[in-house]
Amino acid sequence: VTKLRTRWIALAVGVVLVAFGVVLAVQHRSEPSVPRLVQEHGTAPAFTLDGLDGKAISSAAMKDKTYVVNFFNSWCIPCRQEEPALKAFYAEHKGESDFAMVGIIIDDDAATMRTYTEAQGITWPVGVDPHGAASLSFGTTGQPETYVIAPDGVAVCGNLGTSSQAELDLWLNAARNGQECTSS
Amino acid sequence: MTAADTRSRTRTLLPWLALGLVVIVAVVVLVVRSRPDPSPAARAYRLEHQLACPVCEGQAVFDSNSPQAAAIRDDIPKRIAAGQSDGEIRSAYVALYNEKILETPSNSGLNIVVWALPVLALILGVVGIGLAVRRWSRAPRLTATADDEHIVRKARHLEDEA
Numbered sequence: 001v002t003k004l005r006t007r008w009i010a011l012a013v014g015v016v017l018v019a020f021g022v023v024l025a026v027q028h029r030s031e032p033s034v035p036r037l038v039q040e041h042g043t044a045p046a047f048t049l050d051g052l053d054g055k056a057i058s059s060a061a062m063k064d065k066t067y068v069v070n071f072f073n074s075w076c077i078p079c080r081q082e083e084p085a086l087k088a089f090y091a092e093h094k095g096e097s098d099f100a101m102v103g104i105i106i107d108d109d110a111a112t113m114r115t116y117t118e119a120q121g122i123t124w125p126v127g128v129d130p131h132g133a134a135s136l137s138f139g140t141t142g143q144p145e146t147y148v149i150a151p152d153g154v155a156v157c158g159n160l161g162t163s164s165q166a167e168l169d170l171w172l173n174a175a176r177n178g179q180e181c182t183s184s
Numbered sequence: 185m186t187a188a189d190t191r192s193r194t195r196t197l198l199p200w201l202a203l204g205l206v207v208i209v210a211v212v213v214l215v216v217r218s219r220p221d222p223s224p225a226a227r228a229y230r231l232e233h234q235l236a237c238p239v240c241e242g243q244a245v246f247d248s249n250s251p252q253a254a255a256i257r258d259d260i261p262k263r264i265a266a267g268q269s270d271g272e273i274r275s276a277y278v279a280l281y282n283e284k285i286l287e288t289p290s291n292s293g294l295n296i297v298v299w300a301l302p303v304l305a306l307i308l309g310v311v312g313i314g315l316a317v318r319r320w321s322r323a324p325r326l327t328a329t330a331d332d333e334h335i336v337r338k339a340r341h342l343e344d345e346a
Contacts, residue, residue, distance in 0.1 A: 020297070020301075023294055023297050036280070036281065036282065106251055107251035131254075131255060131258045132251050132252065132254060132255030132258065133255060133258070133259070135251065135252070135255060136252065136255035136256060136259055136280070137280075139238075139280040139281055140252065141238055141239050141252065141281070142239055
């Protein structure tokens with residue numbers, strides 16, 4: 001009787017351990033590459049920032065356009081790796097009336113960024129976010145992070161990490177046409 | 185019941201009443217002292233400890249120097265000033281990031297396991313101890329045999345001689 005009881009106890013402990021393992025395995029998922037705001041098709045938060053050129057940058061001014069928001073800074077290596085794609089993408093679309101693109105500085109100072117953007121030939125508007133309010137409202141988890149906002153204000157596409165020009169083109173097209181976003 | 189019985193009964197009950205009084209006073213003091221300070225600074229301090237830095241491993245917003253944690257530290261007093269409750273502020277950050285931003289897991293969904301396991305372990309432990317005590321109390325008391333008594337007598341005799 002004692003042996004049988006011991007077996008039952010061992011079996012019960014085993015079942016509990018297996019169940020616990022399954023719970024942990026289910027909870028552990030790989031890190032997402034799409035921002036939470038995009039995953040949930042959330043409305044992009046409003047922001048008003050001082051631009052490096054002294055002009056104000058406001059989300060309200062881009063209302064009814066499809067616009068790209070890129071969080072970056074001067075010291076982040078992936079941001080530098082992404083830069084050629086952003087430059088090519090901006091050069092391709094900057095003349096389109098329904099398009100806008102802004103960079104928002106994350107964890108860097110304005111003076112350094114002014115020198116950096118001039119040296120790198122970054123021509124799209126770049127805003128200073130001194131207390132990280134804009135980056136917090138987007139729920140950023142690092143840099144670079146890119147969001148493509150549809151004309152209705154919804155963050156439809158985006159990426160945590162570097163984006164390619166092909167991806168940016170794809171997302172811009174999807175946002176303009178009300179389509180679902182996919183990575184290339 | 186005579187007066188002597190009453191006095192005796194009172195004398196017996198007195199220590200228990202004193203003990204009860206001490207327990208009640210201790211509980212009241214604990215409850216009063218554990219009531220959180222409602223000042224905005226104290227609330228912000230608590231929230232900074234209750235929220236995890238969203239881009240760090242194992243650091244609270246209070247401890248982290250990441251830009252995200254710094255932005256949250258700047259944002260919390262603004263939310264408090266706007267009249268948001270602690271719960272509303274925590275929910276706002278959960279909506280912005282996810283449940284991992286809470287240092288204390290919620291008690292819904294799979295997180296219930298985290299809360300239930302210690303309780304389950306405690307119940308199993310208490311039941312186990314109860315069963316063990318029951319078994320020990322049921323075990324027959326050992327009685328000394330003639331041989332045992334002989335051994336003890338012999339040992340005492342040797343002690344006396346020494």
